[in-house]
Amino acid sequence: MPTSFATPEDAEKAFYDLLAQSDADKLMLAWSDEDEVLCVHPTGVRLTGLLPIRESWRSIFDNARIRIDADLIAHWQSGAMAIHHLTEVLYVGDDPNPHGPLHVTHLYTRNADGWRLTARHASAADDSHQAMVDSAARTLH
């Protein structure tokens, strides 16, 4: 696993690959150690700073292994910043049923070491409501 990422996509792939290893120290290799960092978990807990973020992932991994399937919904890039907005589905421990989905906004920043994750905002998606909105949109058009 390289610790220098040439593109935001490389940093994102590393984040998900490292997350599947359930090792909080390794996971932090995908995060920026130069910029202010921030993480909002789907529980509504917000953490700032590498140490609190690492400890929050450590306590998540203490409870269960997690694997995430992510779909890119929209992305924007300019200068040394990239934003990816994704839908995540989680697989927890040995449970074959998907959990979530989550709406996720990732901010990547580029520094001398390449691209790293700088902010992650994850929150629960309302599936039923979304389906209703999609259905209404189809009816209107």
Next chain:
Amino acid sequence: MPTSFATPEDAEKAFYDLLAQSDADKLMLAWSDEDEVLCVHPTGVRLTGLLPIRESWRSIFDNARIRIDADLIAHWQSGAMAIHHLTEVLYVGDDPNPHGPLHVTHLYTRNADGWRLTARHASAADDSHQAMVDSAARTLH
């Protein structure tokens, strides 16, 4: 109210000022009409495109007037993009009690017309848990 904003901060102030007017058409003056736009409401509903976003705000305003007090927690800027992460407290209708708080990530982009809001991701904060994390952090340091 100008419809061209010289800074991300100007666009953000316009968003909150326009929101307090409960007019979905006016609110959209703060949003980019050039870039892909996205809005995640704290209900977990995600909308993409100016028309669905406008209609979602219209149905919110049909239910109640809203005023938002926002605190900037972190911000990043590079090239033609700026990210603001905020805590929002909502005042709904005539209820003097604050609602929320919400964790909010705003993406602003700059084009020929100046800065506009391009993506908003809002989700409920877990106050009790956050207080516990803050308390634990104080105990550790």
